[in-house]
Amino acid sequence: MTTGHFRTPSGGRIDRSRPLRFSFDGRSYSGFEGDTVASALLANGVHLVGRSFKYHRPRGIMGAGPDEPNALIGVRRDQGRYTPNLLATQTELYDGLDAVSQNRHPSLEKDRMAVNDRFSRFIPAGFYYKTFMWPRKAWDRLFEPRIRAAAGLGIAPSESDPDSYAQRYAHCDVLVIGAGPAGLTAAMEAAKSGAQIILCDDRAAMGGSLLAANQVTIDGAPAARWLAGMLDSLAGMANVTLLPRTSAFGYYPHNWIGLAQKLTDHLADAAPGQPRERLWQVRAKQVVIAAGAIERPLVFPDNDRPGIMLADAARTYLQQYGVEVGRKVVIVAAHDNGYRTAHELKDAGIDIAAIADIRGDSPVAARARQAGLRVLTNAAIDGTTGKLRVASITLTSGGKRETFACDAVLMAGGFTPSVHLFSQSRGKLMWNEDLQAYLPDQSAEAERSAGACRGHFALDEALADGAEAGRSAAEAAGYPFRPAIIPLACAVAHPVGGGGHxxxxxxxxxxxxxxxxxxxxxxxxxxxxxxxxxxxxxxxxxxxxxxxxxxxxxxxxxxxxxxxxxxxxxxxxxxxxxxxxxxxxxxxxxxxxxxxxARRDLLDPARITAINDWAIEQGAVFEDVGNWKRAHFFPKNGEDLHASVARECLAVRESVGIFDASTLGKIEIVGPDAAEFMNRFYVNAWTKLGVGKCRYGVLLREDGFVLDDGVVGRLAPDRFHVTTTTSGAARVLGMMEDYLQTEWSDLDVWLTSTTEQWSVIAVQGPKAREVIEPLVQGLDLSPDAFPHMSIADARICGVPMRLMRVSFTGELGFEVNVPSGYGAMVWQAIWERGQAHDMVAYGTETMHVLRAEKGFIIIGQETDGTVTPDDAGLAWAIGKAKPDFVGKRSLARPAMTDPDRKQLVGLLTRDPRIVLEEGAQIVAPAAEDRSIGHVTSAYHSSVLGKSIALAMVRAGRARLGERLEVPMPGGSIAVDVVAPVFFDPKGDRVNV
Structure with missing residues (x-):
């Protein structure tokens, strides 16, 4: 196992009494509690951690935090867990950690894809836009597979994620993002007011730049001591929530902030069932962004070799982790932070070969020379050498060109305020010429920025700015608290001025x-x-x-x-x-x-009806209809779909069938203006609909196209029971709410979704009345007393019932609505009564065939968002005397009355054994290259003994009796255009 030979003898915030073992690309290394993977690798002299995306050049660790662009690794754990694209600079070390590098083939040291670097002149920016566009077949078969194989950052896991994740909603008065100097004082000042505070930071240890401030004092005390006291005070306050390891990843409208908290990634063995991460969705009255600043790199030839790093990152590794990033270092600077880094590294015994300042001479350069450092001013950077790690850098200064041997090059180009979150909040940025940076300007949300992220880089300024931001945020949140803010005296061994490049x-x-x-x-x-x-x-x-x-x-x-x-x-x-x-x-x-x-079974939660368990016991085959599980068909004795549906259809036509229609959307519309609301919303007329009567309702979008349909029953002068399609329930209710709140706020109406409250049992067929009549109390079911399209409240099996005499099969039909808690019991009672009449349970496929035999449309099958009521044969439903309804004006557009529009028709195949394919195109024999329509529904009808189909055909009603063709790969199929009602065209059976 390799030991950490680039570790300082002492210092840092790591726990040297707790050594940890880990591996990287199969090689064993050691580190300490408190290390990140990046700091532990650097301590072991490992700089090479990856290959670049395009040229596959060697890449090394460059930063020490979330700004790291190169050190993306994968981590493997037990249970087959593999996580790619983790930042090594933010991945905490634990005992046994198994990390692997990415984007290399086959290894970091010998990457075959590095040949791309040799051909870099042929693959400049945008080359793929120009090179791979022609011929098209070459892109599909040759270029795309190879580019996909070579590209990517890491390999996506092939196994399902075994971990669990938690989510939490939280509200607070002040959310402080970032626990550096400004964030800490902001949280403390806001907390003193009594406001509820959440303070989050993406690091394991809070403190920001103070974690690497060993040569800094605050109010005469070492920065580490002041930091510890501040954190202890905050942790002891009941109104403060501290969230380390928590990144604020997104700023959304109305101060809704997304926080991602890591809970167990830093643990070798997490407790079973403990969530790996937690998503916090925080709604804050006020937000303080104290996100700090990012050191700016310098752009010079060959500035990407491993060992070339940000200067402040080198300081962080030294002071926080006790790691020397190199033994002989060159610093290239356009900012005073390069000198601060040089002094601190020199004090730790690291050889500073040179400081190359691209600026002119300055007081900080003079002080560095007095300290024995070699400084080149007005320097030009000509390039570096080194294969897998930087070996030298060539500099020109004062007309003299020199090459310096080194194992690390540190870049200090100045600091860029981290304005990502402020920008996400839709705040406006302004350019500051003095700082050469964009700073927050006009806020769009209830937030304020503080500290380095708004240009206050000096420690005393950041502390004071954070305190003022926290106090003003608490006051804006309703907690006025105005004690005098006592400035904190800060002493920095090597002060940092401005500048940058x-x-x-x-x-x-x-x-x-x-x-x-x-x-x-x-x-x-x-x-x-x-x-x-x-x-x-x-x-x-x-x-x-x-x-x-x-x-x-x-x-x-x-x-x-x-x-x-x-x-x-x-x-x-x-x-x-x-x-x-x-x-x-x-x-x-x-x-x-x-x-x-929301994963596995909870990814798309299934909705089941009260009859679901009974259907399972009967061997039903289910299908998904939206979120609902619905019985598709009920096979008997090994029947396939077609045999089962044929049997179920015949039974319903000849005797009686039972169908679970509970998934239909149901909305109760109540209020003095309920009828007026219905009049404005649906195309039909509702004012004169009698109490206890039903009507088929058609709903349009504003553009005049059919959106939904369903049977509506009037329960009282001020109450309607509205049914919708299964998939349209939420959509229709949402549209109703929208109009009621924004367009017709004058109407006195309440809307209530009752979809889950009612189980709906459809009993259909010539024997339907005989089955349910003995079970019903308080209602006369005779044809004259309770005719077709009636609705009434009564009781069945001793429980409350809302009965509708309606039919989606064309047969005598009743829909029994009972509270869902009684659904299974009532279904079982009806089923037992029905056995004397050879009752069958039928599923959605049989329902589709039965309704198609009658020419009844299904929304989303016969309609596709471009169908008007007239196209679907529903013009009769439109209230002719109505002054207005949703979509009425759109129906008057010339295009909506074009006689060449597609219209609903029926199709019969010349060969009755052939069932057309739904979606198949339809052509006229004389113009086979032009589609004039398409098949919307197609089935074999066991009742009629032939195949039937519904279709939308141009000028369809004018083509009745014509012969058309449906071209298919095996040859065209001849069809005759007929009326869309195939069975009982006069509707006699529904009125028995």
């Missing part, structure tokens, strides 16, 4: 092309210049053409430098170039976190 760094060797701007997507400065030359002036277009700032990085390191290069190339300022959109998530989160418990 944007765009490509100076070089005396511009011929070397690969100066990387986006490490994750292999985008170079040359790629961005090419995009500008080819006319992509919008930064959003440059982003998509070159892919800079995309993928999991979301431009954290690349955006500002890309803006600078585009600005220089196009002769514009950075504000004129603009800024790309920051999209959620800010950092990657797992699909499991978003799904929570």
């Amino acid at each position: 944007i765009g490509a760094a100076p070089t005396s060797d511009p011929s070397r092309p690969k100066a990387f701007v986006d490490w994750q997507n292999d985008v170079t400065a040359a790629d961005i210049l090419l995009a500008a030359r080819e006319g992509f002036l919008s930064i959003e277009h440059v982003k998509r053409y070159t892919t800079t700032g995309m993928a999991t990085d979301q431009g954290k390191l690349s955006n500002i430098n890309a803006l600078g290069i585009v600005a220089e190339a196009t002769g514009r300022t950075i504000p004129e170039v603009g800024l790309t959109t920051f999209r959620a998530p800010y950092t990657p989160i797992s699909f499991g976190t978003l799904a929570g418990r």
Whole structure:
């Protein structure tokens, strides 16, 4: 097992008394409690962790937090769990951790795909748009499979995720995002007011930059001591919730924030059943964003070799983890933070070969020289060498070109405020010329930014800014508390001034092309210049053409430098170039976190009726209808679908059948204006519908096309029982609510969904009355007393019932509505009564055949969103004297009355054994190359002894008696156009 030979003898926030073992690509290493995978690898001298996306160049650890573009790893655990694309810089070490590198074939050291780098001149930005578009067949068969095999960040797991995930909704007065200096003081000041506070931070330990502030004092105490006291105080306050390991990944409207909290990833053995992660959906009265800032890299030739890192990351690894990122280091700087890093590394015994400052001479450079550091000013960076790790860097200063041997190069290009979340909140950014950065300006939500994320980089400024933000947030949330804020005195051993550089760094060797701007997507400065030359002036277009700032990085390191290069190339300022959109998530989160418990059986929860268990016992075959489980057919003695349906259809026509219609949508419409509401909503007239009567209702969208249908019964002058299709229940209720609240707020009406409250048992067939009549109390079921299309409340089997005499089969029919709790009992009673009449249970397929024999449409089958009532043969349902209803004006458009529109007709095949395919196109014999319609429903009718079909055909009603053809791969099928009612066209059977 390799030991950590780049670990300092002491220091850091790791627990050296608790060593941990882990592996990376099969090799064993050691680390300590408190390490991340990245810090432990660096402690073992491992910088090479991956290969780049496009060129497969060696890539090393570059940052120390969520800004890391290269160190994406996969982690394998027991139970077949494999998680790709985890940031090594944020993956906490535990004993036995098994990590693997990604995007290499077959290994990091010997990647066959590295040949792409040799042909880089032939695959510049946008090459795929130009190269693989022709011929089309070559793309499908040759290019696409190979590109897909080579591309990608990690391998998607092949096994199902065995972990569980939790979700929680929370409300608070003030949500503070980020527990660095500004976030801590913001949380404390807000908490003093008594407001409910949530403080979240994506690290395991809260403190932000203070975790690596060993040479800083606050109010005379070491920063570590002040931090510990602050966290202890916050943890002891009942109104404060601390959420470490929690990333704020998305800012959504009305201060709705998404937080992803890691619960067990840092544990070697989590307790059984303990959730792996938790999704917090937080609604906050006020938000304080204290997201800090990201150090900006420098763009120079060959700046992507392993061992080339951000200077502040090197400081973090040294001070927080006790890790030396190299033994001989060169620092390239355009910001004073490079000098701070140099001093701290030198104090730890690390050899600083040189500081190359691309700026001119300065007081910080003079102090560095006095400390014995070699400083080159006005430096140009000409390139680096090294195969799997940087070995040297070539610099030019004062006309002299020198090459420095080194094993690490640290970049200090300045700091970029982290404005991702503010931008997601739809806040407006402004460009600050002094800081050379975008800062939050106009807020769109009840939030404020504090600290480094709004340009206050100095520690004392950040602490004071956070305190003021916390106090003002609490006051805005309704907790006024105005004690004097006592400024905290901060002492920093090596103060950091401003400055920084944007765009490509100076070089005396511009011929070397690969100066990387986006490490994750292999985008170079040359790629961005090419995009500008080819006319992509919008930064959003440059982003998509070159892919800079995309993928999991979301431009954290690349955006500002890309803006600078585009600005220089196009002769514009950075504000004129603009800024790309920051999209959620800010950092990657797992699909499991978003799904929570909505997976496996809970992914798409099944809805079952009260009769479901009975149907299972009878051997029913089920189908999914939306979320509902419905009996498709009831096979007997090994019957297949067709045999079972043929038997069920004959039984219903000859005797009686029972059908579970409980899934139909049911809505109760109640109020003095209920009839007026129905009049305005449906095409039919409702004012004169008598109490105890039913009517078939048709509902249109505003564009005049059929949306839904169903039978409506009037229970009282101010009460209607409305049925909808199974799939349309929520849609229709939502539309009703919309109109009632926004268009017809003058109407006094209440809407209540009763779909789950009623079990609906359809008893259909010539013997239907004989079956249910003995079970009914308080209602005369004779034809004269209770005719077709009647509704009444009564009792059945001693329980309340709402009975409708309606039929979707064309036979004598009753729909028994009983409270769902009684559904199974009443069904069983009807079933037992029906056995004397050879009753059958039938499913949805038989229901479809029976209704097709009668020419009854099904919404979504005969209609496709472009069908009017007249097209479907329902013009008779429209109230002719009605002044208005939803969709009425649209029906008057010329296109809606075109005689060539598709209309509902019936089709009979010349060969009665042939059943047409639903969706098949229909042509006229004289114009076989032009479709004039399509088959919507097709079945074999055991009752009629032949196949039947419904179809939508152009000018269909004018074509009755014509012969058309349905072209199929095996040859055209001849069909005759007939009326859509195949059985009992006069409707005598429904009125017996």
